[in-house]
Amino acid sequence: MTDLHITSAANPRLKALTALRRRRAREEAGLTMVEGLEELQLALDAGVVPRALYHCPELMPDPHLQAELVDRVRERGAETIRLGRAAFEKVAYREGPDGVLAVVASVTRRCAELPHLDGDAPLVLVSQGVEKPGNLGAMLRTADAAGIDAVIAADPVTDWGNPNLVRASKGTVFSVPVASDDTATTLRWLDERGIALVATTPDTDVEYTEIDYTGPVAIAVGAEKYGLTPEVLTAARHRVRLPMVGHANSLNVATSAAIVVYEAVRQRREQGARRSLSG
Template sequence: MITSVQNEKVKQWKKLQKKKFRDIDQQFLVEGYHLVEEAISSQWNVIEIIAVEDAEIPQNISSLPVTVVTTNVLGAISNTKTPQGIAAVVKMKNNAWKQWKKIICIDQIQDPGNLGAIIRTADAAGFDSIILGDNTVDLYNDKVIRATQGSVFHLDIIHYSLNDAVSKLKKDAVSVWATTLEEATPYNQVTIDEKIAIILGNEGSGVDESLINLADHKVKIPIYGQAESLNVGVAAGILMYRVAEFS
């Protein structure tokens, strides 16, 4: 059992709380029974399990190395107020470009809760892929991972320049929607094609103009009350379920 937070292994785990070291090691931490089980059942490369002595170890991890730690040690590497007693170190997954049919493109979204919610909703709505553009919050940020509730393990998620990605999607006969309020068509009046990509923009500035100009359709969600706009996660859900309903 590891009992000291000064243990070299613990120090290595703690480094994974920072993007710099996650990128160097190509590893990240997940916490809690649900996320650990999702990582394993989704066949990601789980490197090791970290658990307190009395934790209930899921049966499907019998072949994985388990490091037992004290509650104090787990608390030192955890980003949650009440750790569940189990965590895992997981290898990042580098997905390749594929011929997807339903795609979300993320343009500089900064809030981890928003990105996590979008990934979770994309999974629920039957989307295939998330393309993360430059200056978007780190996918492996602990708040993003928690907000996905395990959906991060179910989708093809890649990092790609969105200008290049949109051009490539159009060559793949994907109809590209850009969300904007200017000169846009209400989302429920746009034809649902067989292949669709939806570009969602930064919480403050929206979708970059260069991407809007590349899109096949400018799409908006009408505002009937006095709010200036919708939260990007909510808007994403409305658009994705519109596509799911007719595809």
């Protein structure tokens, strides 16, 4: 199979591609973009089947990797389109593109559509009203590294298909089970599964290390400016804070999420180690 070859940056097909930078266009088409070799490889590893692959040999640093990636995408039945440098730089949304951009189906899933949570102590991350795609992407990288069972965006401001979120997540938006829903539905979904809610807030005396995360737990973080809403704080079994001894009264939301998530991971690993010794 040979590539379609586009050299002109004015090609109408590229206009439709750049339209996917807009949320409305993504939602109408059910599509988004994955740019970058590392991000696309992770998406492919997660089972994603691209609709089309746009690639530019002039921008790819390793011809062998390029050929391997193109062959891998073709094997999944996707169309491959070779672009000239000017054409690719028009559709790329990142600085210093590496010559790889794929069109894939957007991740659109509600809480009820999440896969079954394995084990008797799932660990879930909930982000309520988080605005910045970079923060959500960073949380997904933490979730992937920590083995989080699901990440739920409650009352999301952005969508999981935002190209900047996909980029910031390094493609882990395709490997971590994610969902979007309103806050009330999210809280009900957690309650029905007996998952205790831990809310992060500066308005408590309980530090994040002082509670038990070894059971079924959902860690909730709120919007960058205002934090979690009273609805979530009221529903929480625990409210915890991170100690702050400087002049700032809070950390970046993605950093806060990572700190609390890894405290949960630490406690769970210690519990597992104790069980192994006692067994």
